[in-house]
Amino acid sequence: MGRTLIALDRDAPEPLYQQLRKALEHAIASGALNPQLPLPSSRELSRELGISRNTVNTAYQELIAEGFVEPRPRSGLVVNPEMLSHLSYETGEQTSPDVIDWPSRVRPWPDTRIPEIAKVSDWHRYPYPFVAGQVEVESFPRLAWARALREALEPPHLHYSLRDGIDEDDPYLVDALCREVLPTRGIEAEPDQVLITLGSQQGLDLLASSLLREGDTVGVEDPGYLDARHIFSRAGALLAPFGIDGAGLVPPARLDGVSLLHLTPSHHSPTNVTLSIGRRKQLLAQARQSDTLLIEDDYDSEFRYQGSPTPALKALPGSDRVIYLGTFSKFLAPGLRLGYLVAAPELIRELRNQRRYRVRHASGHVQRAMSLLIDSGQYHRTVRRRRTQLQRKWHALRDALNELLPWRVDPPPGGVSIWVTGPSELDCVELARAALARGVVIERGDIYFTERDAHRNHFRLGFAAIPLESIRPGVQQLAAVVHQVLHR
Numbered sequence: 128m129g130r131t132l133i134a135l136d137r138d139a140p141e142p143l144y145q146q147l148r149k150a151l152e153h154a155i156a157s158g159a160l161n162p163q164l165p166l167p168s169s170r171e172l173s174r175e176l177g178i179s180r181n182t183v184n185t186a187y188q189e190l191i192a193e194g195f196v197e198p199r200p201r202s203g204l205v206v207n208p209e210m211l212s213h214l215s216y217e218t219g220e221q222t223s224p225d226v227i228d229w230p231s232r233v234r235p236w237p238d239t240r241i242p243e244i245a246k247v248s249d250w251h252r253y254p255y256p257f258v259a260g261q262v263e264v265e266s267f268p269r270l271a272w273a274r275a276l277r278e279a280l281e282p283p284h285l286h287y288s289l290r291d292g293i294d295e296d297d298p299y300l301v302d303a304l305c306r307e308v309l310p311t312r313g314i315e316a317e318p319d320q321v322l323i324t325l326g327s328q329q330g331l332d333l334l335a336s337s338l339l340r341e342g343d344t345v346g347v348e349d350p351g352y353l354d355a356r357h358i359f360s361r362a363g364a365l366l367a368p369f370g371i372d373g374a375g376l377v378p379p380a381r382l383d384g385v386s387l388l389h390l391t392p393s394h395h396s397p398t399n400v401t402l403s404i405g406r407r408k409q410l411l412a413q414a415r416q417s418d419t420l421l422i423e424d425d426y427d428s429e430f431r432y433q434g435s436p437t438p439a440l441k442a443l444p445g446s447d448r449v450i451y452l453g454t455f456s457k458f459l460a461p462g463l464r465l466g467y468l469v470a471a472p473e474l475i476r477e478l479r480n481q482r483r484y485r486v487r488h489a490s491g492h493v494q495r496a497m498s499l500l501i502d503s504g505q506y507h508r509t510v511r512r513r514r515t516q517l518q519r520k521w522h523a524l525r526d527a528l529n530e531l532l533p534w535r536v537d538p539p540p541g542g543v544s545i546w547v548t549g550p551s552e553l554d555c556v557e558l559a560r561a562a563l564a565r566g567v568v569i570e571r572g573d574i575y576f577t578e579r580d581a582h583r584n585h586f587r588l589g590f591a592a593i594p595l596e597s598i599r600p601g602v603q604q605l606a607a608v609v610h611q612v613l614h615r
C-alpha cells in the first residue's frame with residue numbers, strides 16, 4: 128500500500144488508530160485499495176507508517192467490528208465483499224452510466240414558438256449600449272439605499288426585515304405605496320387592494336395562474352411585450368393579437384370571448400405611443416360588456432418628457448375591472464425585483480395565497496428598506512432626477528437620429544427607449560449584428576410582432592443604461608452601419 132494513501136497527523140487531537148481506521152475506510156470506499164488483495168500485515172503497515180503495531184491492530188479490530196474487513200485463514204484481512212457491493216457506486220467499477228432522459232421528464236411547455244427577448248449579456252462592456260430594460264448604475268441612489276438597508280436592520284424595523292411573513296407583505300410598504308406612490312398615478316387604493324410582487328413579471332404570472340383556464344383567450348398587443356405572451360401561453364391560454372397605431376391599441380369591434388387583455392397604455396411596449404383617452408373609455412365600456420378583465424402594465428409611466436404623464440387607466444371612473452401592475456424596475460433598478468399590483472380585495476387574497484406556495488413573499492429586508500426610502504422623500508427625488516436625466520437623453524437620441532439617419536424619426540415623448548422604423552429593405556437582424564461588431568448594442572424589432580417576417584425593418588434603442596455623452600457617437604457609429612447594410 129502506498130504511503131500516500133494514508134496521511135496521519137501526529138499533532139492532531141484525534142488518536143492515531145482512529146485516523147488510520149478512517150483513512151482505511153476511505154481507501155476501501157473510494158476503490159483506492161485493491162479489494163482483490165489482502166490488507167498489509169500489521170507488521171508491514173506499522174513499519175511503513177512509522178507507528179506502533181498496537182496502533183495498527185486497534186484500527187484493524189475496529190474495521191473488523193464494523194464489517195469493513197474480515198479475517199480469512201492464510202490470507203489475513205480482506206475487504207468484506209458484501210460491503211463492496213454496497214459501495215459499488217463509490218468504487219464505480221461495475222456500474223454503467225445512469226442515463227436520464229431529461230427532455231422526456233421535463234414538462235413540455237406550449238410557448239416554444241414565441242421568440243424570447245435575447246439581450247447581449249455583457250452589454251455593459253460595450254461602448255454604446257442602447258439596451259432596453261437596464262439602468263445606468265451611476266444614477267442609482269447608492270448611499271440612500273445603503274442607509275435604508277442599514278436602518279431596516281434596526282428596531283423597530285428589524286422584525287419586519289427578518290420575519291417569515293408567510294403570505295403577508297410589509298404593511299409599511301403597502302401604506303407608503305397607498306399614500307405616496309399610487310396617488311401620483313391618480314390611483315386611490317386601500318391596503319387590502321395592494322399586493323407586493325417580485326416585479327411586474329411575477330404579477331403577470333400570478334394573474335395568469337389564478338385567472339386563466341386551459342383554452343381561455345388572452346388579448347395581447349401586437350407588437351407587444353414578449354414576456355407577457357410567454358406567461359399567458361404557459362398558463363394554457365390562446366393569444367389574440369390586437370394591432371397598434373398612433374393612438375395605441377386599436378380596439379376590436381367587440382371583446383367577446385377575451386377573458387383577459389394585457390395592455391401598456393402609458394407607453395406602449397415597444398413603440399411608446401400613449402393610448403388615447405377616447406380608446407381608454409371605449410375599452411373600459413367594451414370590457415364591461417364582455418366581462419373581460421384588463422391588465423394595465425404601467426412599467427415606466429412617470430417618464431414623460433413633454434407635458435405631464437397621463438393618469439393611469441386604473442384612475443378612470445368605472446375601472447374596477449382594471450388590474451394595475453407597477454414596478455420599481457425602471458425608476459430604481461430591475462435587479463431589486465420589486466413591484467406591486469392593485470386590484471379588488473377578493474383577487475388580492477387569492478393572489479396572496481398563490482404567491483405563498485411559490486415564493487412566500489418578497490424579501491422583508493428589501494421591502495422595509497423601500498418603505499424607508501419612500502418615506503424619507505428620497506424615492507421621489509430619485510424619480511425626479513432620473514426623469515430629468517432621461518429627458519436629456521431622449522432629446523439627445525432623437526436629435527442625433529434625425530441628424531444622422533437617412534430617414535425621419537418622430538418618437539412619442541416618453542418611455543426609456545426609442546422605436547425606430549426604417550425603410551422596408553432594412554433588415555434589423557443584419558443591422559443588429561453589424562452594429563454589435565462596432566460596439567453598438569441595439570435590439571432587433573421583428574420579434575415583438577406575431578408576423579415577424581413582415582416586420583424586419585424595426586429596431587429599438589434603449590437609452591436608460593447608456594451614458595448621455597455616448598449617445599451621439601453611438602448614433603454616428605450606427606448611422607455608418609445603416610449605410611453599409613442598406614448599400615450592400
Ligand SMILES: Cc1ncc(COP(=O)(O)O)c(C=O)c1O
Binds near residue numbers: 260327466
Ligand atoms: C412591458 C413591460 N412590463 C414590465 C416590465 C418590467 O418587469 P419587472 O417589473 O418584472 O422588472 C418591463 C421591463 O422590461 C416591460 O417592458
